[in-house]
Structures are given as C-alpha cells and as structure tokens.
Amino acid sequence: MTDSIIVDGLRKRFGSTLALDGMSFTVPPGRVTGFVGPNGAGKSTTMRVVLGLDRADAGTALIGNRPYRTLDRPLCTVGSLLDAGALQPSRTARNHLLWLAHSQGLPARRTDEVLDLVGLASVARTRAGGFSLGMRQRLGIAAAMLGDPSVVMLDEPFNGMDPEGIIWMRGFLRSLAASGRAVLVSSHLMGELQGIADHVVVVGRGRVIADAAVADLLASVAGGRVTVRTAEGRAVAEAAPALRDAGAHVTVTGNDTLLVAGLPAERVVNALNRAGVPFSEVSAHRATLEEAYLELTRDAVEYQGVPR
Numbered sequence: 001m002t003d004s005i006i007v008d009g010l011r012k013r014f015g016s017t018l019a020l021d022g023m024s025f026t027v028p029p030g031r032v033t034g035f036v037g038p039n040g041a042g043k044s045t046t047m048r049v050v051l052g053l054d055r056a057d058a059g060t061a062l063i064g065n066r067p068y069r070t071l072d073r074p075l076c077t078v079g080s081l082l083d084a085g086a087l088q089p090s091r092t093a094r095n096h097l098l099w100l101a102h103s104q105g106l107p108a109r110r111t112d113e114v115l116d117l118v119g120l121a122s123v124a125r126t127r128a129g130g131f132s133l134g135m136r137q138r139l140g141i142a143a144a145m146l147g148d149p150s151v152v153m154l155d156e157p158f159n160g161m162d163p164e165g166i167i168w169m170r171g172f173l174r175s176l177a178a179s180g181r182a183v184l185v186s187s188h189l190m191g192e193l194q195g196i197a198d199h200v201v202v203v204g205r206g207r208v209i210a211d212a213a214v215a216d217l218l219a220s221v222a223g224g225r226v227t228v229r230t231a232e233g234r235a236v237a238e239a240a241p242a243l244r245d246a247g248a249h250v251t252v253t254g255n256d257t258l259l260v261a262g263l264p265a266e267r268v269v270n271a272l273n274r275a276g277v278p279f280s281e282v283s284a285h286r287a288t289l290e291e292a293y294l295e296l297t298r299d300a301v302e303y304q305g306v307p308r
C-alpha cells in the first residue's frame with residue numbers, strides 16, 4: 001500500500017474564526033501518525049476537509065494524490081471515523097454495515113469480516129441504539145474498514161473506551177500501520193499516543209506547531225534533567241559546586257539529593273568523580289509525550305483556565 005494523506009496550506013474561516021491557517025502535513029503509509037492539539041486547534045476541521053465534508057477557502061487535501069471527491073470508490077481508499085454517534089439507533093449493527101456495504105457496492109460478507117475484526121460478532125444482531133460509546137466506536141471502525149482501505153483516519157477513537165477497549169485499539173492501530181496503511185489518529189490522550197504513534201503532528205490555532213518522530217520530540221523536550229543522590233550531607237557543600245563548575249544548573253532538593261539541568265547524565269557522573277563526591281544514584285528523567293505536548297502548546301491553547 002502506497003497511499004498517503006497530503007494536506008497543504010489549508011485555510012478555512014468560519015465567520016470571524018480562522019479555523020485553519022495554513023495547515024500542512026503528510027501522513028505516509030506504514031506508520032501511525034498522531035494528530036494532537038488543544039480544543040479548537042483545527043483537527044476535526046482538517047479531517048472534514050480531507051473527506052470533502054467541508055470545503056477549504058485555500059490549499060489542497062489529497063488522498064493517494066487525489067482529492068476525496070474524485071475517488072472512484074472512496075470507502076476502498078479511505079476509512080474514517082469522525083462521529084461515532086452517527087448511526088440509525090433502530091438498525092442492528094449488522095444491518096447498519098450491510099446498508100453501508102450495499103451503498104458502496106461491497107459484498108455482504110465484508111460485514112461479518114469487519115464485525116469479527118472489531119470484536120462485535122456476538123452483538124451483530126443487537127440494535128446499535130443500545131450500544132455504549134465504546135461499542136459505537138468499534139462499530140464506526142468496522143464501517144471504516146468495510147472497503148479494506150489503504151488510508152485510515154480516526155477522530156478521537158479512544159473516546160468512551162474502557163481499559164480493555166483501549167488496549168484493543170492500540171493493537172489494532174499498530175496492526176493497521178504494520179500492514180502498510182497510512183493511519184491518522186487524533187487524540188487528547190497523549191499517554192495512549194506515546195505507546196502507538198511513530199510520529200506526531202502537533203497543531204494549535206489552525207497550523208502545525210511540530211511535526212516530528214515521537215522519539216525526536218521526547219529528546220528535544222527532555223531538557224536533560226538528572227536526579228543525583230549523594231552520600232548523606234554532601235549535596236550542598238560538595239556536589240552542587242562541582243556540578244555548577246561543570247556548567248550545570250543545580251537545585252538542591254534535600255540533604256542528599258539534587259536536581260541537575262543542562263548537563264547529560266554521563267557528564268554529571270564525570271564531574272562528581274572528578275570532585276571525589278560519592279553518589280548512589282544518577283538518573284536521567286525521560287520526558288513523557290504529555291510533557292512535550294504541554295510545552296509545545298502552551299501558547300496555543302484557546303481556552304486556558306485562569307487561577308483566581
């Protein structure tokens with residue numbers, strides 16, 4: 001599979017709101033790309049434009065080098081889940097999918113295959129109106145997979161899922177990428193993306209703030225904070241000056257503990273050894289994707305709580 005999503009210079013205004021302000025990124029095949037940003041950053045609008053549901057004022061959105069509207073059999077190229085609530089509550093899960101399959105000229109047997117795929121085979125003949133949000137998400141994903149698409153785009157698929165559902169979703173998204181599909185997943189749950197996304201596109205105020213491999217993003221934000229534990233009483237008088245001489249910013253956090261910034265762990269060890277300060281621990285902090293995200297989006301949050 002070789003299809004990508006290519007978003008280039010999208011602009012979209014709703015009245016006085018500039019929802020998209022030059023949104024540009026690519027989602028290549030074979031990996032999970034996380035699409036993250038604060039409320040109102042433009043994630044849903046971007047996905048709607050890619051799917052031809054909203055028209056951009058400027059810019060282009062292509063799937064496999066073609067605009068969505070020109071695809072011959074859209075469900076066979078791109079599968080999407082934007083709103084899990086969008087179903088006929090009186091239809092059974094199977095009939096919902098049968099109706100969709102029929103409208104796209106897809107064989108009826110695909111409905112049973114995708115119900116199996118998402119773990120809903122046992123409730124195939126239950127009315128979807130009674131489904132929990134997590135089950136609706138699964139049904140929405142089953143619908144997205146009907147045409148065996150090469151591109152998959154899911155808006156907040158973890159919404160309403162219980163822990164078991166979240167574990168299932170993680171494995172499912174990884175398997176989609178492993179089979180060569182281009183996968184775009186929006187989420188507020190940064191912890192979830194850390195486990196599954198290879199790459200993240202971070203957006204704020206309608207444009208891209210960061211477009212990077214998860215590993216690179218974490219390294220850039222880690223900031224090299226290191227915790228040091230010395231022998232009792234030697235943190236202030238001996239370790240701190242030695243580390244400051246080596247160029248570190250040092251905060252003494254206890255009688256035998258220090259927090260060091262601006263010096264990698266190996267150089268912290270070297271400085272302590274040179275000064276003859278015994279220590280029992282030198283540990284580098286690993287930034288989480290959540291920390292990286294908060295740092296990147298600090299200036300892009302539309303609604304920020306003001307402490308009173």
Ligand SMILES: Nc1ncnc2c1ncn2[C@@H]1O[C@H](COP(=O)(O)OP(=O)(O)OP(=O)(O)O)[C@@H](O)[C@H]1O
Binds near residue numbers: 040042
């Ligand atoms: N149909 C619409 N009419 C008016 N304004 C809209 C419409 N759709 C989106 N907007 C506005 O455009 C901006 C971008 O919204 P969008 O839903 O794309 O953001 P988002 O990143 O998906 O946010 P969330 O995480 O809250 O879903 C917001 O300010 C939103 O209020």
